[in-house]
Amino acid sequence: MYLTGLTDEAAESIDEQIRATQALGWRRIEARHVDGRNLHDLSDAAFERVCEKLNAADIQVDCLASAVGNWAKRIDEPFESSLAEAERAIPRMKRLGTRVVRVMSFAVLEGRAPEDQMQEERFARLREICRMFAAHDLLVLHENCANYGGMGHPFTLKLLENVPGLKLVFDTGNPLFLDDRAQPAPLPKQDSWEFYAAVKNHIARVHIKDGVWDRASQQMRFTFPGEGGGQVRRIVSDLLQSGYDGALSIEPNLRLNQGGDDPSARLENYVEFGRRVMRLLDDLGWRASEAVEPERLLEDGDRDR
Secondary structure: OEEEEEHHHOOOOHHHHHHHHHHHOOOEEEEOEEOOEEHHHOOHHHHHHHHHHHHHHOOEEEEEEOOOOOOOOOOOOOOHHHHHHHHHHHHHHHHHOOOEEEEOOOOOOOOOOHHHOOHHHHHHHHHHHHHHHHOOOOEEEEEOOOOHHHHOHHHHHHHHHHOOOOEEEEEOOHHHHOEOOOOOOOOOEOOHHHHHHHHHHHEEEEEEOOEEEEOOOOEEEEOOOOOOOOOHHHHHHHHHHOOOOOEEEEOOOHHHHOOOOOHHHHHHHHHHHHHHHHHHHHHOOOOHHHOOOHHHHOOOOOOOO
16 A cells, blocks of 8 residues: 545645655655646646656656546537546556546436436546556556546446456545435435445545534535544554555545635645544554555556455
8 A cells, every 4th residue: 555645635736745755754745736737638748747847756657547537528518538547547547657537427417317327428438538548558547536436336336347357446535425326315415434345445545634514614625634524533543454555546525615715724734633633543453654655556457355
């Protein structure tokens, strides 16, 4: 196991993202946005500058958090934009030396029942996305976010049944603010432990996020790990006991609480979040010296634990 993070949570610029990573003593990042644009959407020149700065700092990208099929993409709209993103992502992943890409299963169609979500079209699109990446020996992970697979663990499991080669990135905090659409109305929010336990054997990556859902305001308040309802300690403890050997990737989202974006507070919160994850791991008996190199984890990317 090893530690990494979505560094655009720390800062916009790659220089500050590197600074946050170095402050934690880490060597890997989960790359998403630089200067407000996903890595697969940067100009060639801007992308090359990012690569050069990461190389100079001896920091590796262990996963590309792409926008392919994400919560901003509708399943009843053309597929071309996600195909184009996948096509741009592949050579950039090769340039970065990463074999792992995060995707989603397109936005939920609001006002439509769970069984009326164009699921066959979703399966077909994800099969094509997986085929594209697999042709280049790249591993596709689906995240339980605001998408079809994030409607509840039965929907994620159905995705896995219908999309060969797909694995999961499980986010501990997302269930807290997502409706459990496998339940009858009025829809309750999901339970992080229940979701985790149901999909555990398919998890290849974990996002650490935590928070509290405020029923009165219908808003999410994000917290440091262990302070919310994401059952972070319980889940991480179970991962360690089960021999999990993938990434723990932090995604604090703390800056969303204030509705603003103070750069210094943003970076400080990211670093503090990472330090608290390290303290949690230390408390559970894990030592950084036990970290597994991600290259070893990917020697057989399609294996089930």
